[in-house]
Amino acid sequence: MEHGENEGMGNAANLSLPVMYIFFSLLVVLHLVMLYKSYLSWHLIMSVVLGLIISSTLMLSLLFFVRQYANLLQFTYPFPSLVYGSLGLSFVLGMYGVTDLVRKRHQIEGYEKSMTPSSFPLPANRYRNVRILTEGGVGIIWYAERISDNLAVVVKVPRRVDEKTGMSFMQEISVWKDLDHPHIAAVLSANILPVPYIEIEYLPGTLADIEMPVATSRALQIIRSLVSALVYAHERGVAHCDIKPSNILLTSDGYVKLTDWGLARSGSSRWSVSGFSPRYAAPEQHQQASDCGYGTDIWEIGMVFSELLTGNATIPTGSEPVFLQREGAEILPIIQKCLASSPGDRYLSVKALLEDLDMHIRR
Structure with a gap:
């Protein structure tokens, strides 16, 4: 009789152990995924927490209501109460995850609805x-x-x-x-x-507000100021990636300041936020695998420089009126080098660009 019982237990183990291993492995994987939830989308996190609930519920049901699984657990594991406790914890964590996600989703939807032109979202006493x-x-x-x-x-x-x-x-x-x-x-x-x-x-205007083209001396002053800001940023490992007139603020006396670093790339950052402004974007930003680096800022500076002098954000041909004059003709190679299609053919650094600008200004 004892031999028959052992044989029956062996058959049950052969049938049930793979199922238990699959469920326990799935739970382990789901818990590991939850360690990285800050990198996951809302929908993927919801799938994971639902997976925790479903898997732990099925395992607990099998252990409570199917005798062969309960016997198998006692037969193969010396501390079955720990298994029951871990499954219960998985269920609780899953339920908490669902309720927390739903609560946050409602907060987000409520916030989005509040974002109308007539409602300022920060405290009124500030x-x-x-x-x-x-x-x-x-x-x-x-x-x-x-x-x-x-x-x-x-x-x-x-x-x-x-x-x-x-x-x-x-x-x-x-x-x-x-x-x-x-x-x-x-x-x-x-x-x-x-x-x-x-x-x-607060600065009262942007470069997009001024009438273009502007005088060559004014364009040089603006571009040199922006390039000096980029030298500072690049030395700290930061590329702006979205230089355009609307992102260049103006003080009341015409002093320029670069703003809006939402698309910036930084070597110390965990993220790379993609996007660009098509009119000013460099060729590498238009590619399917959009890219941005220090050379991209040089291209965008060149495009802004060209617009300041010609009134158009285009690669200059050299036939524009400003480039038919002596000073414009001397500036044209600087702009054309900024606007080389390959980043390797542009200035190798904004510091090199700044040196050429300073050399021209000193003439």
């Missing part, structure tokens, strides 16, 4: 005289005055809250807050929770 300056695809730019010191500021908040926008804001804050240069707009404060925002100094 700012006054708020108004929308501009709206983009990712963020809304507000003018506001701080109640604490009457300082006029610009507040950038996201239009929506999703993985891509959150990455963009975290990237922008992490890169921009450490940049301190006369020609880079200063970040005054920033935070991610409860509402992501970046507060920067």
Whole structure:
């Protein structure tokens, strides 16, 4: 009889052990995936936590209601209570994950609905005289005055809250807050929770507001200022990747400052946020595998330089009126080198570009 029971147990083990191994392996994998949930989308996290609930529920059901599985567990494992406890914990973690995701989803949806031009999302006791300056695809730019010191500021908040926008804001804050240069707009404060925002100094205009073309001397002054800011940024491992007139702020006396570092690339960052402004983007940004580096900033500077002198953001042919004059003809090779289609044929660094600009200005 004993031999028959042992044989029966052996047959049960042969049938049931693979099923138990599969379920336990799945639970281990799901728990490992949850360690990296900060990198996962909302939908993938929801799939994982539902997997935890379903797998742990099925295993507990088999152990409680199918005798051969309970016997097998006692026969093969010396501490079955630990298995029951771990399965119960997996179920609880799964349920908590679902409720937490649903709660956060409702918060996000509520926040997105609140993002209308008539509703400023930050506390009313912090700012006054708020108004929308501009709206983009990712963020809304507000003018506001701080109640604490009457300082006029610009507040950038996201239009929506999703993985891509959150990455963009975290990237922008992490890169921009450490940049301190006369020609880079200063970040005054920033935070991610409860509402992501970046507060920067207020400047009344942008380069996109001025009438182009401008005088050669004025164009040189603007470009040299921007290149000096890029030398500073590149030395700290940061490429801007979105240089265009609307991202170049102007003080009332015409002083320029580079703003909007949402697409910046940094070697110290965990993220690479993709995107570009087609009119000013370098050839490598238009490729299917869009790329950006220091050479991209040089291309975009060249495009802005060309627009300042000709009124058009295009690669100059040399036949434009400004380049038929002596000073314009001397500047043309600098712009053309910036706008070489291959990054390797452009200036190898913004410092080299700055040296050529300074050499021309000293003439």
